[in-house]
Amino acid sequence: MTAAPIEAVDAREILDNRLEPTLRVTVETPGGIGRADVPCGRSRGDHEAHDLRDGDDRYRGRGVRHAASNVEERIAPELLGRDATEQRTIDACLVDLDGTPTKTELGGNAITGVSLAVLRAGAAATGLPLYRYVGGADAHVLPLPFFDLIEGGELAGGDLPFQEHQVVPVGADSVSEAVRMTAEVYYELGDILAAEYGEASLNVGAEGGYNPLGIDDPREAFDLELRAVETCGYEGEFALAADVAASHFYDPETETYALLGESMTRADLVGFYEELVDTYPIVSLEDPLDQHDFAGVADLTDRLDVQIVGDDLFATTPDRLRRGVDRGAANALLWKVNQVGTVTEAVEAARTATRNGYAVQVSERSGQTPDTWLADLAVGLDAGQIKTGVTRGERTEQYNRLLAIEADLGDAATFGPPGETLGR
Numbered sequence: 001m002t003a004a005p006i007e008a009v010d011a012r013e014i015l016d017n018r019l020e021p022t023l024r025v026t027v028e029t030p031g032g033i034g035r036a037d038v039p040c041g042r043s044r045g046d047h048e049a050h051d052l053r054d055g056d057d058r059y060r061g062r063g064v065r066h067a068a069s070n071v072e073e074r075i076a077p078e079l080l081g082r083d084a085t086e087q088r089t090i091d092a093c094l095v096d097l098d099g100t101p102t103k104t105e106l107g108g109n110a111i112t113g114v115s116l117a118v119l120r121a122g123a124a125a126t127g128l129p130l131y132r133y134v135g136g137a138d139a140h141v142l143p144l145p146f147f148d149l150i151e152g153g154e155l156a157g158g159d160l161p162f163q164e165h166q167v168v169p170v171g172a173d174s175v176s177e178a179v180r181m182t183a184e185v186y187y188e189l190g191d192i193l194a195a196e197y198g199e200a201s202l203n204v205g206a207e208g209g210y211n212p213l214g215i216d217d218p219r220e221a222f223d224l225e226l227r228a229v230e231t232c233g234y235e236g237e238f239a240l241a242a243d244v245a246a247s248h249f250y251d252p253e254t255e256t257y258a259l260l261g262e263s264m265t266r267a268d269l270v271g272f273y274e275e276l277v278d279t280y281p282i283v284s285l286e287d288p289l290d291q292h293d294f295a296g297v298a299d300l301t302d303r304l305d306v307q308i309v310g311d312d313l314f315a316t317t318p319d320r321l322r323r324g325v326d327r328g329a330a331n332a333l334l335w336k337v338n339q340v341g342t343v344t345e346a347v348e349a350a351r352t353a354t355r356n357g358y359a360v361q362v363s364e365r366s367g368q369t370p371d372t373w374l375a376d377l378a379v380g381l382d383a384g385q386i387k388t389g390v391t392r393g394e395r396t397e398q399y400n401r402l403l404a405i406e407a408d409l410g411d412a413a414t415f416g417p418p419g420e421t422l423g424r
Contacts, residue, residue, distance in 0.1 A: 002083035003031070003083055003125060004083055004121065006029055007028045008026075009027050009075065009076035009079055010025070011023050011024065011072055011114075013064050016040065016367040016369050016394075017206075017367065018366070020059065020062050021059050021063050022037060022038050022109070022367060022369065023067055024113070025110075025116070026117060027079075027117040027118050027121040028121070029084050029125050031121075031124060034084065034116075034118060034122065035117055035371075036116035036120055036371060037369040038112050039367055039374075040338070041365040041367065042155065042365075042366040042367065046291060046292075047317060047320060048315050048340075049103040049340055049341040050103050050104040050108045051108055051109050051338075052064065052066060052070070053066075054066050064107075067106075067107040067109050067113075068110070070107055074097070074106060075094065075110065075111075079093070084118050084121040085122040087115075087118060087344060088344050090118050091342035091343060092344070094111050094114060094342055095111075095341070095345075098111060109338065111342060112337055112342070115341070115344070119343050119373075120373065129376065130373060130377070131379040131405055132380070133380070134377060135379060135380035140412050141384055141415075141416075142175045142405065142406050142409075142416070143175075143383055144172075144416035144422065145178055145179070145402075146241055146361070146386070147166055148164040148207050148387065149209050149210060150189075150210050150224065150225065151163065151207060151210070151211055152164075152205075152211075153243075153248055154248055155207060155209075156206070158212065158216075159213075159214070161218065161244075161258075161260075162242050162245070163242075163245040164207070164387075165209070165221040165240070165242055166240065166241040166243070167240060167241075168284070170238065170422055172416075174413070174415050175399070175402045175406045175415060181232075181237065184234075185225070185228045185232050186391070188228040188232050189224060189227075189228035190210065192228055193212050193224065197215070198213070206366040206367075207364070207388075207390065208389045208391030209390050209391075212224075219279075222276075225238075225240065226281075238281075239281045239283040239284075239422065240280050240282045240283070241283055241286075242284075242285055242286065243287065243387075244285060244286060244287055245286070246287055247287065247291045257269050259272070270299070270300055273288055273304060282306055283306055283307060283422045284307035284422065285306060286361075287312050287313060288300055288308065294327050294329045297324070298327045298329040301330055302328065308330040309333070309361055310324055310333055310334060311336075311363070314334070315340065316336050316345075317339070318340075318352050321333060322352060325356045325358070331359065332361055333353040333360050333361070335349065335353075335360050335362045335363060335381070335383065336363050347381070350381050359384065360381060360383040360384070361385040361386065362374065362378040362381065363387050363388070364388040364398070368394040368395070369394055372400075375388075375398045376405070378402075386398075
């Protein structure tokens with residue numbers, strides 16, 4: 001007899017924060033039900049698991065009925081009777097059943113939904129909160145949040161090339177303090193933008209960060225954030241960071257980057273980053289070069305004494321991460337379950353990162369729902385870092401869940417990455 005035999009697996013099409021379809025998968029066992037919503041990124045790398053869409057007239061082809069039918073008709077029969085607490089075995093079954101490197105047969109979204117729902121069902125059957133089910137009895141590290149206060153790139157409609165201009169409350173002592181301090185800075189930044197750029201600049205991007213019109217220089221965005229920080233009396237309590245997503249303004253034919261009205265070579269862009277880091281309290285840069293440029297990222301990692309995060313570079317894929325480790329490319333992994341497909345593969349990537357001295361930053365996608373498994377996994381992994389947007393209900397629910405976990409842990413909780421990293 002298994003501890004939590006799977007009795008049913010079903011999937012349905014729901015909507016994410018962008019009014020686009022996504023999957024909700026439910027796994028039932030006698031010990032409890034596991035349910036998970038699948039996120040989806042607008043800014044997607046070349047090496048991510050395949051996001052299966054219907055391609056018909058519904059939702060401009062973005063429907064996921066095909067993925068849902070794959071869950072119910074092709075995956076479910078293989079899982080019925082299996083033990084939901086045997087995550088690794090079930091995930092291996094999903095990988096074998098699909099049989100393709102990027103989950104193109106069944107759909108990465110179908111596989112991710114099932115894998116996460118099984119994880120939730122296992123936690124329910126054992127009576128443990130998800131973060132303890134993943135991290136064990138010693139799970140206690142609450143992540144330092146990276147707050148995307150000003151958006152650009154693929155996430156917003158303005159002219160800023162960098163995708164996210166983040167503030168990092170390195171002076172906070174807890175999640176609750178980090179959220180409070182940043183909320184106050186966000187309010188103040190809104191006042192500054194409204195006064196100087198007009199009320200339209202209070203419009204927000206996909207993750208809730210402001211989208212000020214008429215700004216095309218990342219330095220101006222950083223200056224505005226620092227002004228808000230200083231006005232709130234938090235000078236020295238915040239650092240800055242950016243998700244550059246450089247592949248989106250890279251031209252592979254000319255091997256140049258379109259930035260600030262120029263066509264920059266890799267060397268030009270590296271020089272720009274050196275100037276940024278010398279001028280601003282920047283502690284982290286995500287995907288600062290094209291997603292295929294391991295050599296360039298390795299050189300930049302060696303040159304800059306900041307965290308260099310691989311998102312599209314690694315795609316939460318253990319093999320790509322090991323390639324980066326071998327070359328010295330980046331020193332941190334951006335961690336997204338749906339980039340690789342299963343919980344087991346994603347956890348392997350996180351463990352590989354940690355074993356090799358790389359930090360792990362757990363991340364949302366631009367397409368999210370209020371489902372909060374992300375917050376629990378950040379704690380369960382002892383990641384120490386998370387980015388999950390700033391406002392909108394699907395973002396704030398992640399913070400609300402972290403606040404609840406912090407209260408649950410009480411005095412046992414510790415906050416943020418270890419040591420003196422990231423200016424702490």
